[in-house]
Amino acid sequence: MQSAWLSALAFLVVSTLLGLGVLGAAKALRVRARKDSRIKHLTYECGEQPDGLAWMQFHARYYVVALFFVLFDVEAVFLFPWAVVLRELGAQAFIAAVSFVVVLMLGWFYVLRKEALQWQ
Amino acid sequence: MAMSEDPPKGKRLPLYDESALPYEHPLYKTLLSVPGLSVAVAPLDMILQWGMTNALWIFPMATSCCGIELMAAAASRVDLDRMGTIVRATPRQADVMVVAGTITVKMAPRVKRLWDQMPEPKWCIAMGSCAISGDFYRDLYSVIPGIDTVLPVDVYIPGCPPNPEGLMHGLMRLQEKVKLAREGGLPTREENPALLDLTRPSVMRFKDPARDPSVTLAQEEAALHATAQDSSDERPVDGPAVTFAPAEARAPDVDGEFEAILAGEFGVTELPKDAPPIVEAARHVELARRLRAAGYRQLVLVAATHYPEKTGAKAQAERFEVTYGLRTIGARSRVALWRVCLAPGESVDTLVGVYAGADWQEREQFDLLGVTFAGHPDLRRLMLSGDWQGHPLRKDYPADKACAPWR
Amino acid sequence: MSALGHGALYGAVLIAVMLSTVAVGIWFERKFAGRMQSRLGPTIVGPMGLLQPLADVVKLLQKEDIIPAGADRALFNLAPVLATIFSLGVAAVLPLSPHMIAADLDIGVVYMLAVGGLMVVPTFMAGWASNNKFALLGGMRAVAQSISYGVPLVLAVLVPVILSGSLSLAGIVRWQSEHHWFALWPVIPGLPAFALYFMAMLAEANRIPFDIPEAESELVAGVTTEYTGAKFTLFYLAEYVHTLVGSAIGAALFFGGWDGPFAPGLHWMVAKTLALFVVVYWVRWTLLRLRSDQLMELCWKWLTPIGVALVLIAAAWVQFAPQGAL
């Protein structure tokens, strides 16, 4: 088992090398401007003078979406071990999971009714 | 002497100077410094140039009708993608800026800034007469005489507008130019004073060796601060609050009411046939208030005319006539027009207290003519940029004189 | 050969193959898109324009590097590399043929979901580090979209897991080659689950019709707005690799991976992957992009409950289907 993880690790290392390799090749190949200017490093804002910093406050619905993602993913994660043993354990596992999912879907109905995920 | 012969005789000017390239390849320098490796430079350069010129991504600076042809060039019939050209929306990923359309003085700092934000190597194509020379707007106060007074232009595509194939041809000429420049084979051009006279813009081109470097600096400064000085943005007006009278069912519809008011209450009996009556500057706000009460609820016009006095003892700078127009709102709309004459140095009282709509209209007159409105809450430039010198609609405005670094 | 060497060798070969596939894929996309729009696509650079992607890369590598003022330099430089790692890294669990797999993890499916889900990190990082409003907005939208569509993705992937009882991609493919392809039988959880997977995969990879994070008409170029040259190349690459690997996993999960008559397994796997890859382009150049709110509504109001229903149906199939039907 560990050997497979080591293989995956080696795979990731090779992909890292590729990314760094491209950046390295570009470092060697790319041109350098003779004259640098402040305007060149201004943030792109369609030709306008950048107005303030880019970091701004976002709407709370982003947070709500992330929250629901975590909750639903937790649900899915619990379903993975269930999926593996479903055949083996039979009807009892099936009923347990169905009730698990149904209770969660109640929450989904509530979200829908309250329009908490309305994205306008 | 003939003004134009092909080829003309004269002093040979080098068009292209290797050392004048705005960028350098550090790799080449390294390779050339190592004794054995210098042979690799030529083939490497061939490959790099091949890549560089065969993937020209466009940044579209499309401001008017040429932009339509630019779009057509990317569509099925011509298909710029055939030569690997795609359009990128950000200058950071573009190689060629295609200036397609008239560039106004207000736009120029933005174009310059976007140009500066493109990474090297970069090129500029001026597409169509407006971008090349300003076309017949070139002597207008608000248009720059050709984009090459702001940036170095590599290829000029003639036409008004050029057709989509023209743009493709321009891109191919650009490839040709890069190749020729690499080989040192760019055609040199003969200087011909008569031709130069004909096409010389009122400002030096960017690439002109005789160009004053301070102009470029001033342009860069302007590009850096363009918005900071602009006054066209909206801001809350903190002038006198205007409350509208409740809407009447129908505007009073009495013929000759305006004339009656003028004659009865303001003593204006002289009614010229071809011009609005003249009202005393001191009493015209009072007149407006009276007319508003009489049902003229909309200010439709604040216009001004400049009459410079050229001769005589009163050779002052300006004399203005400001014309005001009101309208009733209703089924049978009626109009009231009057003039206010201003002596040199005099200002007229603002109507902002009576009509909120007078705010911007009076600002426009101030901006373009320099009429001052006493009591105006926010008398700034409205249309022109904040650093503009002078008032372009005055009769004595020097049309050919530089009034901003762009001209 | 040690496990590390095995992974590294497979990584090098597979990544080289994927990169050349992506290069040809970009060429193919431009030709195919051109054809769909009644134009030719690249014709001038190389025979039939085949060298166009190469010219693009040669050019992009030469472009000057600009880091905008006020940017977080470290994160700005790190983000494209991370995007490359995560998009390529998913390929480690791809079963190319019964014996060709870089890392035969017993939880391949979870690994695929997890590493693929990590793509939100470089996306947000790039958007935040650029100090650019378009980039930040694009980044936030991309992250919101990716995590939203993560839910239907997980649910869709659960269907083959339930049907085969295995979390290993190779195991799932093996089960399919012994029994039947899930996209074909059982039709009801299988085919809709594939459709769900395909849509969620498009959304995760930010392809049209789900490319609102980089909608050119409103957000310039999304998170890549400030990126020039090589770093932009990496993002570009990551996007295509993400799609390619997504197609390959779709082929493995629903179309039996290497299974097929007459030809060796590798050929079947490659053919199925490329077929799905082409469908991605086909969809991309046909449909319009959805609005932000439509996107979210589609995900949470429709795809999520459908996914839950499919999971339950699959479980019921495993429970109650007659033995012969399996």
Add this chain to the structure above:
Amino acid sequence: MGHINDTLRALWTTLRTAFRPTSTVQFPAVVRPRGERYRVSFALPDDENGEMACIGCLTCERICPSQVIKVKPGVKRESPVTGKKRAYTDDFVIDLSACIQCELCVQVCNNDAIVMVREAEQPMFEREDLVLGFARLRKNATDRTRSWGHGTMLQESQEPAKVEKKAPAVKAAPAVAAEPRQPAPRSPSRAAEPPEDGARARAREGARARRGGTDVSATLAFGVVAACALLSAVFVVRAVDLIRAVLWLGITLIATAALYAMLGASFLAGVQLLLYVGGVMTLMVFGVMITRRHEGIAPTATDTVRPVRGAVVAASLFGLVAAAIVNTDGLDDAPARALAPLTLADLGRSILVEHVLAFEALSLLLLAAIIGAVVIARRRDPGPLDEPTEASR
């Protein structure tokens, strides 16, 4: 259903188009024929006697709205062809860089001495090269196709309509020449791959599985990963910038996942990545983005009370976890257990058989969390539903 139907129809349309002939004209090789009235450049043609027709009357120079024409009239002299006295012009320049191709110069010319042509001038490297000199204008007259209009004809067409006179018919532009079809891209020929030797491959697999990772490398890897986790955790606390703190936390979480993987808890490692790095970290990033009205960098507070408070909490948490570890049974035979790790099936059985009540209770917990999230999200008016509200205004 309507949407799906439309989508399928759209897909069918594009697919069909992809296999139809394209409408592209391959420009440098094939030049699209231009309509009769198409006009781009100028020429100074001859009159019927074979002399240059222009007499230097300056009408065109005066009418030009862009003022791009400069004419230098010559002296009157006897024509060498006809013998009659007539006027000549010495030079003629048109500046194409500002020309708008309005054709007024052609229209006002009584002698048909200036006409427009259909072939465009090529793009130039310098603005001065766009000036058409005398020689080029004369050359255009012989080399290029003339456009539809000329002065006398255009003037006549402005006259009040006469009964007999018919305006010259406009011929439609000739149809586009059939362009050569691009040959369709051929798929690379399939190379026959030798079938893999199954027995050998299986043997290799088996050998690989037996060897696994050695103890030394595992220890080394553990050291590296643990150092990563600890160091990044320190950086989380040290980071001034909240976003950077969250990103460092991401590294801590990834390192934890790696530790799980090394302990044989593959599923837990995957879940760690999926839920914590993908989900919880995003949640934190979004939390930072919506809560703080930060001017660029959101510095964490640097007073003296908080570090102490934090230290106390951390220490007690550490004590709790340490106590739990010490009290866990069977740590003595840990190496033996590590060799036989729990499989996912074991986990599933454990959840669904031993802890089924907890499993169901968990669904209630998640339900409560969802409802709580909705309540919190809706407690306050969400404000303008615009895209992000900018803090700086």
